[in-house]
Amino acid sequence: MRRILSVGTVIFIGLLVISPRLLAADQQGIPPATVADFLHSVIEADRTFYTIHVVERLEKGGGTQAAENWRAKKDVLPLPAQFLIESSELAATTGAKIRYRLISLWPINPTNAPDSPSERRALELLQDHPEGAVTETLKRGEEAYFQAIYADRAVSQSCVACHNGHPRSKKKDFAMHDVMGGLVIEIPLER
Secondary structure, eight states, X not given: OHHHHHXXXXXXXXXXXXXXXXXXXXXXXXXXHHHHHHHHHHHHHHHHHIIIXXXXXXXXXXXXXXXXXXXXXXXXXXXXXXXXHHHHHHHHTTTOOOEEEEEOSSOSSGGGSOSXXXXXXXXXXXXHOTTSEEXXXXXXXXXXXXXXXXXXXXXXXXXXXXXXXXXXXXXXXXXXXXXXXXXXXXXXXXX
């Protein structure tokens, strides 16, 4: 597991280091949508691997469980959504202003609700057209960001069971490969 995650981490950190320079308005380089696609590939691969080959494998074998209270108990793993949140926060410590997070029309955790009407519309669009990303440029204060929202699908039966069975879940009929929400990636556009 360490080798697989570290390869993804190395790629991700490499993108964090090079992408701000490549995105500067006065330079030729990789378009922000391409950078977002690269980041999405790495984030999704790491999270899917963690979900299927760590969490689900341990749970099926009667071993360690994943739970919301993973910080309070030493014998539980973070849930896949928490894995993503924690890795985003860790990436932020590098000084890069890239941000990624999960959002949903039916969030279990209220902090995972859409931040804006445009994020809500993106989630609605992804329900019917999950194959691409919904993108826009937005401003936060004086800074411009490229935002891409990708469909977040149920990749394992443990995702479906957790969301359908959670007491705070607003939707209880997810099936494998359903769009459960979206993965938001925001990349600064330095000027």
